[in-house]
Amino acid sequence: MLQFVFRRLLQAIPILLAVAGLIFLLFSVIPGNFASTQISDGRAVMDAEAVERMNRQFGLDQPLATRFANYVGKLAMLDLGTSFRTRQPVWTLIGERLWPTMQLAFASMMFAILIGVPLGFLAALRPGGIVDTVSMVTAVSGLSLPKFWLGLMLMYLFALQLGWLPSFGYGDGALRNLILPSIALGVAPLALLARTTRAAVLEIMNADFVRTARAKGMSERRVVQWHLARNALVIVLTTVGLQFGSVIGQAVVIEKLFAWPGLGSLLVDSVSLRDIPVVQGCILVIVLFFLVVNMLVDVLAAIIDPRIRYS
Amino acid sequence: MKLRANLVIGGALFATVVVAGALAPFLAHTDPVMDANLMNAEVAPGSEFWFGTDAQGRDIYSRVLYGARISLTVGIVSQLINTVIGVCLGLSAAYWGGWWDDFVNGLTNLMLAIPSLIFALAIMAILTPGLTSLLIALGLTNWSYTCRLSRASALSLKSQGYVQAAKVLGYGDIRIMLTQILPNILGPIIVIGTLGMGGAVLAEASLSFLGLGIRPPFPSWGSMLSDARDQITTAPWISIFPGLAIFMTVLGLNLLGDGLRDVLDPQSRARTA
């Protein structure tokens, strides 16, 4: 088991490094830089000398290879650099935003899992039945909804019209504030999980070992609980891990809509201000988060499924 | 039965959007950008303005029609780019193997590790907002599934008799890939492409909503919603109609993709979506 975890960790490192390299390259080819954007946007008045001073200060006047070496060197020391805008270490900025984003991601995934998985399960028990048809129509609709629009509509209905919940803001992490953004963000993974669970259960329902279980004289209930559920869970788990990634990605829009002080809104703000170190830091942390969640999911799957453990 | 319902409803929804976009100049009541009239600001939906007007007094019905053009262009073109990239990389990796295969595999894993909206956002950050940038950003970030699929199918087809036979006949590598392998994996690729188109329409709307895609005053559904947010209490219709339009388009594409999957690729499961 430990060996499995270790191997998984080793696999994650090159991906993280490659992501770092890719992001660095991407932002090194930008025409123009932070200083010149500030001028052209009219956000700051700077003369050529000031631009040069700034470039020197951030080491932007050095050749690309040197800058990349510096960047990786700093990364190895877990230093993400300094924000162009606030002159604070990127870690500090990200640190403030990390918890709200994780709260949002976990809450929406919980919402998606708790409703989507049972829904897919029920649908699979009677394929073609009413529950199946209704839940699959709901699922394909859920997948097609633009999240920010759903958020906007939820906000309009439950906050502005009914006044049950706050319309936006973090509210110091109160549960009331978390509900609407989590639902808006969780509907798509919910729909996908319902579909995946249904497909997984249907597939396993016809597996030979389920027939063996029946031939043993087990009650249908026991067949489902002991043999079907666990096997379907392994398949569903993988989808959960992958969906975490897309939830963190999509969180950008929802955080912006609900004025949620997470990584996503930090990322969007930094992109529009061309605060490159912060952008790079945010993306790296998001990818890291995604890799960690997927690793945990894999470990969980390996605990349940011995074939993964030994492969 | 269900199979046909998917195709018919999906096809009808998508066709509606295509027709709306294509015939926008004839169907629209006003020019979507120029006809601002503050005298008509925030008029509720009615006989004169079917979907109401926005804060600048522009006819939302006309703007939604023109919005279809942007969404469809982005959806179709970016997905075509993705498909071409994915198929080329996947086929060549499977066919040539070796270091190229390792490289493509690594690249695919890399793409899968970065949430695609984040990646598109990063690319938009270095380009100037606009249609071309959007096409590049969305066209470069969503090819990994197509690539994996083409690679896997090509690997299993490579050893089959008729591909070997083509080799013996002296066909060139590229000719074999295009004439012997590609036609056999076209079905699943079309399915992924259709579903991906829905994703691209959603991504365009998201980026425009964040102000990083199509910028106002051009009538992208996403940027219309971004404008509408401030008037949600006084004029909710400004938000409702563009959102419904996105929903309809994406639902149509998803149903179409599901329906095509049932027809073209019966073995695969809903999981790959």
Next chain:
Amino acid sequence: MSGEALLKVDNLRLDLVVGSRRFGAVKDVSFSIGRGETFGLVGESGCGKSITALALIGLLRAPLAFGGGRILFKGREIQNLPGSEMRKLRGNAISMIFQEPMTALNPLSPVGRQIAEMFVLHKGATWHEAERKAVEALANVRVPAPDRRVKDYPHQLSGGMRQRVMIAIALACRPDLLLADEPTTALDVTVQAEILELIRDLSAAQGTAVLMISHDLGLIANMCARVGVMYAGRLVEERAAQEVFRAPSHPYTGGLVASLPLLGARASHGRSRLKEISGVVPAVTAFPEGCRFNPRCQARTEICIAEDPEETALPRGGRVRCHHHA
């Protein structure tokens, strides 16, 4: 035999349900198995032998459905038993081994636990007792180092080992009847003999009757005293095994016997080439009128196309369903 029969199948009909239409996938099949007897069912794939076994243990799934007839087990009709009653028999009094040992075991459970389940389900044992008995059961099917093997997962075992585990599961509760559906088809030839020997020895020791199903007439003849030959959902011939070999009565059986590779003395002065029966088994939805074998039969006449033959008793025992039987 009928008075003491353990299992008596009487005019069994099984339907393939397609929409509102029902096709007789198995029709008018009757046979009986005595206590401790080994009876063989032989036929090409698609002839209905496997679904007959599934019907006996109450595991038919859509699109297949029970269509008529009676199944008497120890004199009791079981074809319409409620689920809870049938479950008490299943695995306990009647158990089954399947063809695919690679997929028939749950990949997520240690094999010992999958055997132990039987004692918990049917004998009211605690898990602790059951796990101990599972080691014995595994030793019984001649698995080396059973106390360690019980902790193994199916993917760690070879096909032959898995099939031994399946046999241990099936025989755990000392059933009266074991249904063995092509138990060795998916295995290596060398392993096949061991598995068959195991089934024969254990069933003899426990007094378990066996319904052995196979497409391999040679295997059936080796294992069984009596043989039933199925073709396209019908039992076309039912006789003592040696008789079937010596003087097949139905043209289809004749074809099967002729297609067997001959070994030793008989081969040296016998036919030098294997014969095969031309054509293929028709699909359930397209069974021909009259005798179902008529399109492939070399002895076909008008009546074979016009009339479905009745079962005829043979003078030396057994039955045949043919207008022109030998």
